[in-house]
Amino acid sequence: MSDIKNKSNKRKKEKVEFTAENIDNTAPVKKILDELQHKNTQAYMFYSRNIKQRHTTQQTLQNYHCVVPGFPLNSFDDDWDGELNIDYFEPFCYKSLCPKMISTLRNIEKTDPVTSYIKHKIEWQRTCRNLKLTATFAKMVQKCESLNDEVVQCPKHIVDMAAHLDSDPDPYFDSPYNWYYAGNGNLQLVCIDWIDYLLYSEFSTVYLSEFSKNNLLINSEHAASFDCGKDYNILETICSAHNIIVLRTKYKIFILKIITENCKVRFETVKCVDSETPYTSVSFDDYHKNILYITTLDCKLSIVNLDRIKARSVKLKGKFTMMDNWSTVIGSGRGFYTHVGRKSISIYDKRSNNTVFVWKELRNMTDEIACNDISVAKLIGENSLYFGTNHHLFLMDMRNINQNDRHKIVRRWTHGMESVPTYISHASFEMNKELLVLSSQWCEDMCVLPNCSEILKDTSSGGVVIPYRPPNILNTFDEAKQKMLCNDLYNPIDTRLCTAITGALIMERGEKYDILMQNALGDITCHTLFPEYMDTFMDNEGPHNLHEWSTSFKLPTKEFEVTSIENIASIWKQLKKVPEDFRVGDLLKGKSPFNEAEIFEAFENEEIDSGLQEVWMKGHNEIVGDQSSLALNLYLSDDEK
Numbered sequence: 173m174s175d176i177k178n179k180s181n182k183r184k185k186e187k188v189e190f191t192a193e194n195i196d197n198t199a200p201v202k203k204i205l206d207e208l209q210h211k212n213t214q215a216y217m218f219y220s221r222n223i224k225q226r227h228t229t230q231q232t233l234q235n236y237h238c239v240v241p242g243f244p245l246n247s248f249d250d251d252w253d254g255e256l257n258i259d260y261f262e263p264f265c266y267k268s269l270c271p272k273m274i275s276t277l278r279n280i281e282k283t284d285p286v287t288s289y290i291k292h293k294i295e296w297q298r299t300c301r302n303l304k305l306t307a308t309f310a311k312m313v314q315k316c317e318s319l320n321d322e323v324v325q326c327p328k329h330i331v332d333m334a335a336h337l338d339s340d341p342d343p344y345f346d347s348p349y350n351w352y353y354a355g356n357g358n359l360q361l362v363c364i365d366w367i368d369y370l371l372y373s374e375f376s377t378v379y380l381s382e383f384s385k386n387n388l389l390i391n392s393e394h395a396a397s398f399d400c401g402k403d404y405n406i407l408e409t410i411c412s413a414h415n416i417i418v419l420r421t422k423y424k425i426f427i428l429k430i431i432t433e434n435c436k437v438r439f440e441t442v443k444c445v446d447s448e449t450p451y452t453s454v455s456f457d458d459y460h461k462n463i464l465y466i467t468t469l470d471c472k473l474s475i476v477n478l479d480r481i482k483a484r485s486v487k488l489k490g491k492f493t494m495m496d497n498w499s500t501v502i503g504s505g506r507g508f509y510t511h512v513g514r515k516s517i518s519i520y521d522k523r524s525n526n527t528v529f530v531w532k533e534l535r536n537m538t539d540e541i542a543c544n545d546i547s548v549a550k551l552i553g554e555n556s557l558y559f560g561t562n563h564h565l566f567l568m569d570m571r572n573i574n575q576n577d578r579h580k581i582v583r584r585w586t587h588g589m590e591s592v593p594t595y596i597s598h599a600s601f602e603m604n605k606e607l608l609v610l611s612s613q614w615c616e617d618m619c620v621l622p623n624c625s626e627i628l629k630d631t632s633s634g635g636v637v638i639p640y641r642p643p644n645i646l647n648t649f650d651e652a653k654q655k656m657l658c659n660d661l662y663n664p665i666d667t668r669l670c671t672a673i674t675g676a677l678i679m680e681r682g683e684k685y686d687i688l689m690q691n692a693l694g695d696i697t698c699h700t701l702f703p704e705y706m707d708t709f710m711d712n713e714g715p716h717n718l719h720e721w722s723t724s725f726k727l728p729t730k731e732f733e734v735t736s737i738e739n740i741a742s743i744w745k746q747l748k749k750v751p752e753d754f755r756v757g758d759l760l761k762g763k764s765p766f767n768e769a770e771i772f773e774a775f776e777n778e779e780i781d782s783g784l785q786e787v788w789m790k791g792h793n794e795i796v797g798d799q800s801s802l803a804l805n806l807y808l809s810d811d812e813k
Contacts, residue, residue: 245537247799262635264622266685266701268642270651270714273390273721274688275696278374280725284692285375286350286407286613286672302332344450344469344494349613350672351498352422354548354594355408359675359690361409364430364437369395371417372675373406374694378419380437385681387699398439400426409675412456416442416478418464420454423447425466427478443481446475457503458551465501465509467701469494473501473511486525490516498547501805504570505554512549512559517568521615531568537581538564550596552606555628557777560593565621565639569628582627587639589617597683599678607794609687613672616644618689620701642687642699645669645718652715657720665722671695 307329345352357512358373361383370383370390377399382391395804400421408420415430417439424443431438449468455713459465464476471488488499488511508528511518517531538544540563549559557568567583587593591612601607606625611618619639651668652658658665671691678687683706702710776787 174642191288195330200256244586244638247580247582253630257635260635262637264620264637264640265704266620266640267704267707268699268701269710269712270643270648271645271689271697271699272714272717273645273695274698275390275694276392277695277721277724279693281728282375282693284671286353286674286692289342289345289346289350289352293345296336296339296341297773300336303329303336306332326525343767345496347496347680348591349547349594351496351547351592351594352407352450352452353613353672354498354673355420355500356410356455357595357675357677357690358409359677359688360407360411361410361677361679362415362430365414365432369430369437370688370696371409371411372694372696373409373419374387374692376400376402376404376406376421376437378406378409378417378428380439385679385686388686391697393512396430396437396439398426398428398441400424407451407456409537410454410456412478413461414478416456416464418454418456420451421465422450425451425454426477427464442478445483452498453500455500455502457509459503459506459554463503465503467499467501467511469583471497471499471511471513486520488518488520490518490530500549502549502551502557504551506558510549510551510557510570512546514545517546517549517557517559534561537566537584547592548594548596548610550598552598553625556625558596558598558608560587560596560610562592563587565608567623567627571628583623583636585621585636585639586621587621588641589619591617592612595676596671597676597678598689599680601685605680607685609676609678610639611673611676611689613674615670615673615689615691616646618642618644618676618687618699620687642701645697648714648718652718655715657715657719660722660725663722663725663727663805665725668693668725 187382270770360371362369362371362380368383368385369380371378371380373379377397379394380396381394382390398417398419404421404424404553406419406421410418412418417426417428417430419426419428423446425443425447427443427445428439429442431440445466447468449470449472451466452469453465453467455465457465462478464478466474466476466483467488468474471490471492473486473488474483475486476483488501490511490513492499492513497514501512502510502512504510504519507522508519509522511520515532515534518527519529520526521528534544534546535541538561542564543559546559546561549557551557551570555570557570559566559568563586565585565587566581569580587610589610589612591614593610593612595609597609599607601622604624604626605622607620607622609618609620619641621637621639623637624635646669649658649666671693673689674692675690676687678685683703685701687701688696690696690697700710771780771788774780775782775788
């Protein structure tokens with residue numbers, strides 16, 4: 173019996189006290205975590221649940237893209253001593269009121285092309301599942317029979333399934349968001365002859381309109397426009413410093429030039445390029461202004477010289493599939509360009525078109541392993557590459573490309589957006605800072621965060637800021653309804669306000685910053701960021717502005733027709749007439765929430781202060797003391813007056 177007890181005691185693990193002295197601070201992180209797992213299970217479980225990478229799915233956590241907590245991470249130098257500055261976590265001393273509409277109402281009877289594309293694909297998938305279920309219940313007797321070499325007799329459900337599979341609207345698209353519209357967006361700010369213009373695209377037409385930055389006014393009369401033709405919805409619109417406009421549609425690229433004649437502007441067609449494979453992105457080289465990069469779904473790059481209108485084709489390297497294979501190419505200084513794909517970032521030499529460096533460490537730097545794919549990227553300057561995923565926004569150091577050890581992620585934020593980010597815009601901010609705006613196609617998803625522009629030189633200095641989520645246009649709509657505005661039941665605007673976003677930009681205006689966002693139907697909203705000390709001087713014009721904008725929103729009237737009349741004679745005969753002298757409220761006796769007998773008994777037993785009995789006995793209509801809100805002695809007794 174004693175031997176059995178000794179064996180059971182050996183099986184029990186001795187509980188070791190886990191303190192800082194027990195940790196070897198010179199050991200690798202992996203060794204420390206292994207020791208932590210054996211020494212203190214509770215501490216290791218806390219680490220696993222809060223910091224360790226997770227493999228979360230929709231079945232285990234609903235809306236997991238936005239509710240999973242994240243941490244702002246920073247890269248430190250090798251000689252970092254582990255100490256954080258007092259101002260490491262910096263507050264964002266700016267705020268925004270509800271956005272307001274600055275454009276006129278157009279395209280009332282049209283539908284959102286961004287979400288319509290996704291709905292069409294979802295409907296096709298739903299029909300495909302229904303046909304598969306129908307085929308499982310079909311009789312086994314029904315089978316294919318070969319009548320001769322040319323004729324085969326098949327069951328009807330197999331024929332229907334084959335016909336439906338051939339009608340796939342897009343075999344390469346299976347995504348919860350429309351990545352065809354990702355990139356630079358369809359809203360740009362251009363300056364021509366010292367006059368500011370808004371360059372924006374709606375459906376298949378691009379417009380150029382005068383814009384007042386100080387008053388946030390858009391001229392309703394377009395200065396110029398260009399129609400790409402039917403079935404050529406514009407997915408991306410970019411403009412170079414030399415006023416070269418490039419429009420990307422799904423299978424066609426339009427290269428235009430802005431011409432000024434007699435104080436008027438117009439678009440002139442330079443070149444049109446067609447492709448059998450869908451295009452995914454277009455971009456200008458920031459260093460060589462006359463170079464245009466065009467990327468297709470099969471990772472083929474066309475480098476176009478706009479001076480000669482000649483192009484050379486490059487096959488981008490890497491393993492990829494055609495399904496949802498979004499990618500973009502960005503110029504990276506004088507001698508390199510960068511190819512940003514779903515799971516990797518590759519840097520190419522401009523002369524040889526060979527890869528210089530390939531970064532594939534994305535899965536090792538995210539909280540969620542399963543759903544982090546790169547969806548947007550933007551190069552600011554020559555050294556700062558920002559790219560976003562479902563959960564995070566990263567900053568990559570692009571200095572010394574030939575030295576792989578210097579090529580690293582400097583900073584990571586968790587943006588908390590519900591949808592996949594598709595647009596990044598930036599502006600100069602305060603002293604040695606830049607202001608970033610990250611937005612998606614969902615109208616409620618947009619976050620703002622500042623970052624130190626000198627962070628690449630010294631990663632240990634400079635603090636981090638939690639991304640700020642400004643109010644959205646639906647918040648403006650809620651405030652308008654609380655003020656009894658925008659309440660036209662016959663012409664509701666709630667579905668109109670939920671239209672997908674196709675472009676965003678930020679611009680500086682004195683101490684304020686204006687963020688413009690355009691949806692697929694051409695509505696442009698403006699968020700104004702201002703310092704917190706200006707809060708008392710700012711007027712919330714959003715609800716009244718939205719009400720004025722919605723007055724012109726009139727839906728087509730529908731004629732109602734009587735299709736059938738039900739016979740209610742049997743019910744009508746059972747109804748009885750109510751007497752004219754009948755009073756409805758007489759039969760309903762009000763029930764007091766208090767038992768007065770118990771209250772009087774409590775006063776008699778001195779369970780309640782007897783001074784309160786006089787107040788209880790007074791009627792509700794009697795006024796006790798000064799009930800005015802201006803009474804200064806409201807909480808003073810007679811002795812304290």
